[in-house]
Amino acid sequence: MANYPAKLAELVEDFESITNRNERAEYLIEIADRFSSVKVPASIATKPYDESHRVPACESDAFVWATENPDGTLKYYFDVLNPQGLSAMAISVILEETCSGRPLREVAALSTEIIFSIFGREVSMGKGQGLMGIVNMVMAEAKRRL
Amino acid sequence: MSDIQSRGYVKADVLVSTEWVASNLNNPAYRIIESNEDPLLYPSGHIPGAVQVDWTTDLNDPLRRDYLDKAGFDALASRIGITKDTTVIFYGDKNNWWATYAFWVFQLFGHTNAKVMDGGRLKWEKEGRELTREVPTYPATSYSAPERDDTQIRAFRDEVLAHVKAGLPLVDVRSPDEFSGKKLHMEGYPQEGALRGGHIPGAQSVPWARAINPDDGTFKNAVDLKAIYEGEKGLKPTDDVVAYCRIGERSSHTWFVLTYLLGYQKVRNYDGSWTEWGNSVGVPIEKSV
Incomplete structure (x- = not known):
């Protein structure tokens, strides 16, 4: 975790300290409520989206885009087509707020383990796959530019 | 004849409509149960009076890959305040995928007073019906289920x-x-x-x-x-x-x-x-x- 983007490392530590399931859910819902701020604008992509941006195995139909900043870092954008995909929205907000503008090496070195730290060990197999898929897409965008 | 009755199902009364649920929110003969894939949905808002049954924490054995046993089901039924006479109405996300999963587990314990709300959470939301974040509490009941029957609807x-x-x-x-x-x-x-x-x-x-x-x-x-x-x-x-x-x-x-x-x-x-x-x-x- 030491090499994660600093804000993400702090957030992961926050979530790891939460033992109450309801408290964790409330925190994640609060984060998901900010989803509109990370949603892909029409200037980047419009529906129907190019399938190359689709997150594999995500039942919430999540999509990820990255554009390059002048300093070589990336700005991430997301969409989640399933309006009930609150967990997918929450992880999208977390990744945008903590990884956009961060050095590519930091983002490329993320681990899908953050899903369990953030959502708890009881996250279902199917749900976990989709959420890890979003993390993998964000990492992949950084890796291929290194 | 209701829309559901007109669709030609063999056991049409296993489904209830969103309208029916909306008009039975306070009926003590029924318990509305939300079961989702996404654990954030219920706390973000649910049908008034509905309880949550979560497949990972409520329906699965915490250690072995198996479902809960009789003692676990008795405890779950007690927690959500149902008796054998209570009709449970399941609904959830993903087109009732998890609702039917919970329904299936309840059948392993013979709770046949069970129905599914047609359209699930998606239809309820699309119709603009009420959702609340208030988590209801019901008096604990005493429930004694039969041993789980894995022979009829489960295959190994x-x-x-x-x-x-x-x-x-x-x-x-x-x-x-x-x-x-x-x-x-x-x-x-x-x-x-x-x-x-x-x-x-x-x-x-x-x-x-x-x-x-x-x-x-x-x-x-x-x-x-x-x-x-x-x-x-x-x-x-x-x-x-x-x-x-x-x-x-x-x-x-x-x-x-x-x-x-x-x-x-x-x-x-x-x-x-x-x-x-x-x-x-x-x-x-x-x-x-």
Whole structure:
């Protein structure tokens, strides 16, 4: 975790300290409520989206885009087509707020383990796959530019 | 005749409409239960008076890969304040995928006073009906379930192996890529759970969501369902059918459709599903890629 983007490392530590399931859910819902701020604008992509941006195995139909900043870092954008995909929205907000503008090496070195730290060990197999898929897409965008 | 009654289902009374639920919110004879894939949905807002039954924390054994036992079910029933006379009404996200899964587990313990709200959470939300964040509490009840009966609607690996050898029908409800064996790995890491891709020999591919009208999450009518399962795939209501997916959740939806909506007499859900079959040594596998 030491090499994660600093804000993400702090957030992961926050979530790891939460033992109450309801408290964790409330925190994640609060984060998901900010989803509109990370949603892909029409200037980047419009529906129907190019399938190359689709997150594999995500039942919430999540999509990820990255554009390059002048300093070589990336700005991430997301969409989640399933309006009930609150967990997918929450992880999208977390990744945008903590990884956009961060050095590519930091983002490329993320681990899908953050899903369990953030959502708890009881996250279902199917749900976990989709959420890890979003993390993998964000990492992949950084890796291929290194 | 209600819309649901007019769709030609064999056991139409297993479904209730959103309108019916809205008019029975305070009826103590019923308990509304939300079961979702996404654990954030219930706390973000649910039908007033509804309790949550979560498949990972409420329905599964915390240690072994199995469902809760009689003592666990008794405790769950007590927590949500139901007796054997209470009719439980399930609804949830993903077109009631998890609602039918919870419904199936309740049938393992013989709680037959059970229904599903047609359209699930999607239809309720689309109709602009009330959601609340207030979590209800009900007086604990004393509930004594029978021992879990795994013999009627649940299939185990060796039974499925015998089923395959006998040439009996199976329905694989996963996506076409999972069925074909094309999809074995996700980008960056091996797909969780299965070392081999493909399907159980002889299985027919019918992705579970084909039974649904995607716009509002309601079940297709009996004519359309028969066209899929019988017209396309050649199943018959008298067939001995095994349904499976990856861990038995999506296939519980198909089990529900075949058993209640089309009235099939013997349908079992193989909950070991592909995560067991695709990792088992020596079992036969077919691939179509």
